[in-house]
Structure formats: C-alpha cells, structure tokens
Amino acid sequence: MKKLLVAAAALAFSAGMGLAEGQTVRIASEGAYAPYNLINDKGELDGYEIELGNELCKRAGLTCTWVKNDFDAMIPNLLSSNFDAIMAGMSITEERKKAIAFTQNYLPPVPxxxxxxxxxxxxxxxxxxxxxxxxxxxxxxxxxxxxxxxxxxxxxxxxxxxxxxxxxxxxxxxxxxxxxxxxxxxxxxxxxPLGDGIGMGLRQSDTELHDKFDAAITAMKADGSINELIKKWFGPEAQTYAH
The missing domain is CATH 3.40.190.10 (Periplasmic binding protein-like II)
Known part of the structure; x- marks a missing residue:
C-alpha cells in the first residue's frame, strides 16, 4: 500500500484554549459523496468526514454541529457565516485558497x-x-x-x-x-492528478480555529488513527499516511 510521509512529529496540542466559552462550531457537508460524506438510514450525515470531524472536535475541545449544504454553495455560505467550516470532499487548490483557508489535508491527493x-x-x-x-x-x-x-x-x-x-x-x-x-x-x-488532497475549509480570519483543527489532524496522523478511519471507509488498499 502506498503511503505518504508526514513531515514532522505531532505538535503539542492544547484543546479548547482561547475560543469563546461554549462556542459551537458549525461544520457543513454535502451528504451526497459517499464514502466521504453521505446520508445514512437514519437520515443523518455520516461517512468518513463526519466521523473524522467529530473526532477532531473532540480533540480540540469544541462543540460541533453539522449542517447539510449543496456543494456549489459551500464557499459563499462559509464566507457569509452561515457555518464555520467545510468538510465536503473539497480539494485544496490555489484558486480556492484565494477565498478561504485550508487545514493540511486529511486525505492525501487522489487522481x-x-x-x-x-x-x-x-x-x-x-x-x-x-x-x-x-x-x-x-x-x-x-x-x-x-x-x-x-x-x-x-x-x-x-x-x-x-x-x-x-x-x-x-x-x-x-x-x-x-x-x-x-x-x-x-x-x-x-x-x-488534480489538487493537493482534501482539507477542511475555513474563513481566512478564523486563524485560531484553523490552528486547532490543524493540530488535531497532525495528532491523528502521528498516532495512526486517521489511517484507521481511511481504511474503514475507503478500504484496506486506500492510500494512507506514514507515521
């Protein structure tokens, strides 16, 4: 199985510091791009990104809720503060980075x-x-x-x-x-080959939130838990991260 190198050891990771007390972070997903995101038999958002997002929020000490949104309206609605983050199979590209910020990728580039x-x-x-x-x-x-x-x-x-x-x-x-x-x-x-992998999209002004999610992704790459989720949702032959 092909693996990608993670560039550095996990950063020290402090949860929940500095954000407003009790702040809820709203994360948008599409629910129509299985196994990245989907609607399960209970009518709820589910899939790799939802399970990963819940774990990232837990590690960051954040209370998170999920918002279903059409993919083509994701970035405009993020910039309008209708939600706070995007986890919707969104590839990291230079063009998108002109409008929003991305965490490091949580899925390596796929063709x-x-x-x-x-x-x-x-x-x-x-x-x-x-x-x-x-x-x-x-x-x-x-x-x-x-x-x-x-x-x-x-x-x-x-x-x-x-x-x-x-x-x-x-x-x-x-x-x-x-x-x-x-x-x-x-x-x-x-x-x-297109893009630099799949990442979480955030407003460029939300630097603290970006850093918390980015640190959580780094920690999950370092301890191998992100690979376990990738294999669960994409199969044992899916491309994963070395750690």
Whole structure:
C-alpha cells in the first residue's frame, strides 16, 4: 500500500484554549459523496468526514454541529457565516485558497479519472459531465470538451447512462463502483492528478480555529488513527499516511 510521509512529529496540542466559552462550531457537508460524506438510514450525515470531524472536535475541545449544504454553495455560505467550516470532499487548490483557508489535508491527493459506457470515447471532444463547483468541472471546461454540470455526482453519472453526456469526470475513488461493480462503465484514458488532497475549509480570519483543527489532524496522523478511519471507509488498499 502506498503511503505518504508526514513531515514532522505531532505538535503539542492544547484543546479548547482561547475560543469563546461554549462556542459551537458549525461544520457543513454535502451528504451526497459517499464514502466521504453521505446520508445514512437514519437520515443523518455520516461517512468518513463526519466521523473524522467529530473526532477532531473532540480533540480540540469544541462543540460541533453539522449542517447539510449543496456543494456549489459551500464557499459563499462559509464566507457569509452561515457555518464555520467545510468538510465536503473539497480539494485544496490555489484558486480556492484565494477565498478561504485550508487545514493540511486529511486525505492525501487522489487522481481524477474519466469513465464512460465505452473506453473509446474521446474525452477532449465529447460531452463530459461533472459536479458543479468541483476541480473536475474546471478542468473539463479548460480541456476543450463540452462541459455539462450537475448538482451532485450521482446526477452527473446518470447523465452518461441516459445519453446526456458521453463521459463523467470525477475523483477516481468515487468512480470505482461504476467501473468494477457491473454498472457498465469503463475507464477512459489516463488518470489526471488534480489538487493537493482534501482539507477542511475555513474563513481566512478564523486563524485560531484553523490552528486547532490543524493540530488535531497532525495528532491523528502521528498516532495512526486517521489511517484507521481511511481504511474503514475507503478500504484496506486506500492510500494512507506514514507515521
């Protein structure tokens, strides 16, 4: 299993210092990007990011609540203070860092990929579906293909099935079930590396909150607990961190 090096030993980690007494931190997720985040049988947000976020809040001594929000409205609503943080499979990119701050990644970079009903689709000249507001939709728009965007990944994949698009472009891990579970999809072309991994998004002014979450992520990488969650939700072959 490929592992990424964690650059330094865990930082000393002090919980709950300096934030307002009893402050509740509202974290937004989409609930439509399993296993990153999903809606479980009880109608509640669940998945890797929700379990990880709850543990980060516990280690930081924070009271956290979860807010369901559409992915393409995440950054505007964060900046409008409708919530305080984003954990929604959001890739760390230079363009997004112009508007918001990110913690270090809590999932290492994974490639994006194309999938279609035929491996012979020319993704440079075809109609390609992607989820609105993602790094994949930006990439397709700049690739020469005709981009069609959808609010959720499931809708983007469905567009290929019903003929509205020739291929779908998304995180490769998210496409694996379409290709490997008899759903009629095949890989098209080579993997495409995008972004610097998945991180928590916060307002640039919330430096103390950023530092607390960042320290908690560092601690979980150092003690191996973040790897346990990655394997639980993404499988034993998922890319993890060395510690």
């Amino acid at each position: 994006s990929a194309y999938a279609a009903l035929s491996p012979d689709v020319d993704v440079k000249t075809s109609v390609v579906a992607a989820q609105t507001g993602t790094i994949q939709s930006t990439y397709v728009a700049e690739s020469g293909a005709k981009l069609v965007e959808f609010p959720t990944f499931d809708e983007a994949a469905a567009a290929v099935r019903n003929g509205e698009a020739d291929a779908v472009f998304a995180d490769k891990e998210f496409l694996v079930p379409l290709v490997k579970e008899g759903q009629g999809f095949a890989w098209v072309g080579q993997d495409v």
